[in-house]
Amino acid sequence: xxxxxxxxxxxxxxxxxxxxxxxxxxxxxxxxxxxxxxxxxxxxxxxxxxxxxxxxxxxxxxxxxxxxxxxxxxxxxxxxxxxxxxxxxxxxxxxxxxxxxxxxxxxxxxxxxxxxxxxxxxxxxxxxxxxxxxxxxxxxxxxxxxxxxxxxxxxxxxxxxxxxxxxxxxxxxxxxxxxxxxxxxxxxxxxxxxxxxxxxxxxxxxxxxxxxxxxxxxxxxxxxxxxxxxxxxxxxxxxxxxxxxxxxxxxxxxxxxxxxxxxxxxxxxxxx
Amino acid sequence: xxxxxxxxxxxxxxxxxxxxxxxxxxxxxxxxxxxxxxxxxxxxxxxxxxxxxxxxxxxxxxxxxxxxxxxxxxxxxxxxxxxxxxxxxxxxxxxxxxxxxxxxxxxxxxxxxxxxxxxxxxxxxxxxxxxxxxxxxxxxxxxxxxxxxxxxxxxxxxxxxxxxxxxxxxxxxxxxxxxxxxxxxxxxxxxxxxxxxxxxxxxxxxxxxxxxxxxxxxxxxxxxxxxxxxxxxxxxxxxxxxxxxxxxxxxxxxxxxxxxxxxxxxxxxxxx
Numbered sequence: 041x042x043x044x045x046x047x048x049x050x051x052x053x054x055x056x057x058x059x060x061x062x063x064x065x066x067x068x069x070x071x072x073x074x075x076x077x078x079x080x081x082x083x084x085x086x087x088x089x090x091x092x093x094x095x096x097x098x099x100x101x102x103x104x105x106x107x108x109x110x111x112x113x114x115x116x117x118x119x120x121x122x123x124x125x126x127x128x129x130x131x132x133x134x135x136x137x138x139x140x141x142x143x144x145x146x147x148x149x150x151x152x153x154x155x156x157x158x159x160x161x162x163x164x165x166x167x168x169x170x171x172x173x174x175x176x177x178x179x180x181x182x183x184x185x186x187x188x189x190x191x192x193x194x195x196x197x198x199x200x201x202x203x204x205x206x207x208x209x210x211x212x213x214x215x216x217x218x219x220x221x222x223x224x225x226x227x228x229x230x231x232x233x234x235x236x237x238x239x240x241x242x243x244x245x246x247x248x249x250x251x252x253x254x255x256x257x258x259x260x261x262x263x264x265x266x267x268x269x270x271x272x273x274x275x276x277x278x279x280x281x282x283x284x285x286x287x288x289x290x291x292x293x294x295x296x297x298x299x300x301x302x303x304x305x306x307x308x309x310x311x312x
Numbered sequence: 313x314x315x316x317x318x319x320x321x322x323x324x325x326x327x328x329x330x331x332x333x334x335x336x337x338x339x340x341x342x343x344x345x346x347x348x349x350x351x352x353x354x355x356x357x358x359x360x361x362x363x364x365x366x367x368x369x370x371x372x373x374x375x376x377x378x379x380x381x382x383x384x385x386x387x388x389x390x391x392x393x394x395x396x397x398x399x400x401x402x403x404x405x406x407x408x409x410x411x412x413x414x415x416x417x418x419x420x421x422x423x424x425x426x427x428x429x430x431x432x433x434x435x436x437x438x439x440x441x442x443x444x445x446x447x448x449x450x451x452x453x454x455x456x457x458x459x460x461x462x463x464x465x466x467x468x469x470x471x472x473x474x475x476x477x478x479x480x481x482x483x484x485x486x487x488x489x490x491x492x493x494x495x496x497x498x499x500x501x502x503x504x505x506x507x508x509x510x511x512x513x514x515x516x517x518x519x520x521x522x523x524x525x526x527x528x529x530x531x532x533x534x535x536x537x538x539x540x541x542x543x544x545x546x547x548x549x550x551x552x553x554x555x556x557x558x559x560x561x562x563x564x565x566x567x568x569x570x571x572x573x574x575x576x577x578x579x580x581x582x583x584x
Binding site: 299 | 346348350351352353354363364368371375380381382383384385386387388389390391392395401402403404405411415416419524525529556558559560561562563564565566567568569571573
């Protein structure tokens with residue numbers, strides 16, 4: 041047991057230390073890599089059914105008569121579009137708005153629950169307590185402050201709207217099919233463990249057919265946030281990575297765009 | 313010399329290691345603190361003269377007849393409003409757009425240049441090469457991958473539009489007064505050092521009276537980004553902190569909202 045703990049300690053000591061050593065920046069670091077878990081916002085960005093799509097426009101773009109380059113833009117969006125965060129107030133009154141989520145909840149060990157096999161058999165699959173317990177059998181107890189991420193494999197469907205929402209009529213929220221978390225898993229995480237957030241590579245932490253959004257309610261009531269439409273989860277190991285999810289700071293916001301990165305131990309530099 | 317290097321090594325080794333130790337998350341960590349360098353976006357958020365203001369509206373807010381709480385919003389903004397990042401393409405054609413800035417440039421040692429004394433005497437003060445060299449005399453060479461931040465003390469004026477833009481007519485960009493960087497300092501940083509970005513606690517890395525925005529041009533041409541309207545710089549030491557600046561990922565964007573945090577060695581937990 042002791043050598044296991046020591047191994048974990050050494051990994052966690054070396055990883056961030058090497059990443060943050062002064063003088064070398066991150067460019068030359070070869071013992072870890074940064075993975076971007078964020079989709080770009082563009083014309084193809086998926087918004088929740090009924091929400092306005094992301095719109096971006098160039099307001100100035102080009103060279104002046106004197107030859108000076110200048111470019112600027114403007115955009116508008118619904119809070120729950122693209123790779124975004126659900127602040128607890130989204131489904132729980134008097135819980136944290138987007139700007140009030142403590143910073144310490146936005147950095148933590150990434151716990152990746154692989155359910156892509158189950159999802160292949162059932163697109164409405166929900167992450168179960170058993171899935172969480174099996175992860176703990178392999179990697180140890182879910183650490184305090186963890187961000188628990190469901191890897192469903194759904195990312196391969198992005199940004200095909202029909203395939204990603206699992207419906208020929210994706211504007212009708214009553215017809216959706218995609219995986220999420222189960223109510224029991226959400227209750228286990230807030231009652232039996234101490235986590236900072238959950239996330240998933242689908243449109244919602246509640247599965248497509250949900251009508252009561254009970255997973256949102258259970259988690260948000262406990263001041264736990266959600267990350268939705270996460271990209272590139274196949275590049276993050278089940279255990280050992282550190283998640284940093286920094287959202288735009290909207291006063292009173294119920295959610296908003298978030299840049300999510302993972303610090304992943306292992307070879308190779310950033311993959312641009 | 314060796315013991316100095318060793319001290320630096322030990323500090324950098326311990327700080328991130330303690331922050332990221334599994335099992336404790338960040339809540340219990342008492343050897344460092346997280347500082348939020350980001351202003352909230354709200355009705356008072358300052359936008360560059362002539363730009364549309366930040367607008368946010370509640371689209372759904374309250375309880376259903378069945379008693380279920382649900383809240384969501386929508387917003388629009390110019391890219392260069394509030395605490396934001398300037399992507400290199402803002403002032404340099406064919407340089408990085410917002411989504412293309414390498415992640416490794418977004419995490420690095422925070423180099424804080426204190427010029428609030430000079431700014432008290434001259435609100436149009438520009439950070440000089442001498443200011444950078446004096447920092448190096450105190451703390452050693454500006455490390456590769458650094459994000460160089462000018463602390464001018466201007467944050468005490470936020471969000472008073474007239475005082476922050478230094479003008480009784482802040483909508484007229486030809487009348488502004490606030491501190492920035494000098495052309496020579498920008499050239500020194502891109503030619504003599506290897507930095508990732510620069511930042512300032514004023515509306516622009518070019519000082520108020522600038523007409524040619526030469527600091528933007530010099531830095532952006534070298535694929536160096538800018539951070540503007542940074543908050544709480546008085547809480548970051550001149551040396552020893554790590555900056556993490558994660559922007560919203562707008563495809564083709566010239567800039568956008570960014571959440572900036574500093575990991576600061578020292579006592580105390582997060583100050584909410």
